[in-house]
Amino acid sequence: xxxQDIIDQLDLKLLTDQRDFDQMTPxxxxxxxxxxxxxxxARNRGIWITLQAHSNVVxxxxxxxxxxIIISEGATPDLDTIAKANEEGVTLLVTxxxxxxxxxxxxxxxxxxx
Amino acid sequence: xHTVVSPCAAVEMIPPLIVHEAIERGINLIxxxxxxxxxxxxxxxxxxxxxxxxxxxxxxxxxxEEVHVLCLFDTLEQIETWQAEVDAxxxxxxxxxxxxxxxxxxxxxxxFIRREARLLITSANLTLKESVECVNRLGGLVIPAHVxxxxxxxxxxxxxxxxxxxxxxxxxxxxxxxxxxxxxxxQLKNYALIQSxxxxxxxxxxxxxxxxxxxxxxAEIKKALLNQAGxxxxxxSFSN
Numbered sequence: 001x002x003x004q005d006i007i008d009q010l011d012l013k014l015l016t017d018q019r020d021f022d023q024m025t026p027x028x029x030x031x032x033x034x035x036x037x038x039x040x041x042a043r044n045r046g047i048w049i050t051l052q053a054h055s056n057v058v059x060x061x062x063x064x065x066x067x068x069i070i071i072s073e074g075a076t077p078d079l080d081t082i083a084k085a086n087e088e089g090v091t092l093l094v095t096x097x098x099x100x101x102x103x104x105x106x107x108x109x110x111x112x113x114x
Numbered sequence: 115x116h117t118v119v120s121p122c123a124a125v126e127m128i129p130p131l132i133v134h135e136a137i138e139r140g141i142n143l144i145x146x147x148x149x150x151x152x153x154x155x156x157x158x159x160x161x162x163x164x165x166x167x168x169x170x171x172x173x174x175x176x177x178x179e180e181v182h183v184l185c186l187f188d189t190l191e192q193i194e195t196w197q198a199e200v201d202a203x204x205x206x207x208x209x210x211x212x213x214x215x216x217x218x219x220x221x222x223x224x225x226f227i228r229r230e231a232r233l234l235i236t237s238a239n240l241t242l243k244e245s246v247e248c249v250n251r252l253g254g255l256v257i258p259a260h261v262x263x264x265x266x267x268x269x270x271x272x273x274x275x276x277x278x279x280x281x282x283x284x285x286x287x288x289x290x291x292x293x294x295x296x297x298x299x300x301q302l303k304n305y306a307l308i309q310s311x312x313x314x315x316x317x318x319x320x321x322x323x324x325x326x327x328x329x330x331x332x333a334e335i336k337k338a339l340l341n342q343a344g345x346x347x348x349x350x351s352f353s354n
Binding site: 036056078 | 241242243274
């Protein structure tokens with residue numbers, strides 16, 4: 001399953017630059033809003049779901065080379081955060097749906113936990 | 115420290131007892147920092163009139179990221195302006211006394227005035243960045259609270275101290291020494307530190323921060339924390 005499939009199936013809105021999402025296959029999924037846990041728990045090339053929209057999410061996305069960060073519950077990062085994500089090559093996706101819904105859908109699509 | 119408007123504070127955290135306890139312990143500067151509230155500050159200030167104790171207006175704000183930050187000011191006017199910002203961003207949820215506890219607003223003698231009906235221990239819809247900018251603009255000082263803790267702290271919730279924020283001071287909790295805090299969180303070496311007890315009970319008063327100031331106030335405290343102009347600050351080691 002490619003990142004493009006996930007974006008289409010979950011109707012996610014892309015905030016950052018378009019990339020070759022149909023060439024990217026996320027490794028796993030992780031959900032937490034405590035960024036200290038994410039740094040320790042999320043896996044390289046994984047997808048991380050959070051309702052935190054703070055700019056620190058970008059640094060963690062870059063650090064872990066995540067496939068994408070899905071920001072849930074309609075939380076919206078500011079323009080500086082989006083610009084920083086583009087500089088760092090981090091993909092930010094947003095949805096109004098809650099984290100549990102997003103995680104459930106990703107599981108249905110075949111993505112698994114770390 | 116907290117007063118009884120914070121639902122988690124002990125019933126003894128009333129203006130006259132707070133002032134008495136501080137003076138007994140030789141403490142001459144405190145800040146009242148209730149959860150998202152400034153309702154009892156004036157009462158504690160009045161209770162301290164005529165004593166050696168200075169009571170700074172403050173608040174322990176819970177930001178949208180669920181990060182607790184201390185917001186300190188010089189005057190009641192400043193904190194009232196800040197309180198209006200916070201009130202406009204607090205969710206309209208009533209306090210459940212059985213679950214969270216009472217939120218009492220008192221006068222300087224500790225007499226009951228009213229219950230704060232709105233739930234205070236929740237997040238205001240203000241980002242950390244917005245909060246820092248607004249408090250700084252009002253002439254206050256933001257100090258992220260108990261950054262070493264596993265919950266409601268800048269480092270637990272946001273992973274690390276955002277380098278782009280104009281923060282100069284961080285607070286560590288009573289549970290570890292400044293050296294141990296810096297050994298665990300290397301980023302702390304880049305910041306001035308204070309240590310406070312997050313006081314919810316009279317027995318928790320610490321008096322750990324020793325400032326050399328020309329007078330009590332935010333500008334002087336900032337200078338002391340940054341070791342400027344002959345002002346200085348140290349954290350006294352203690353055992354509790």
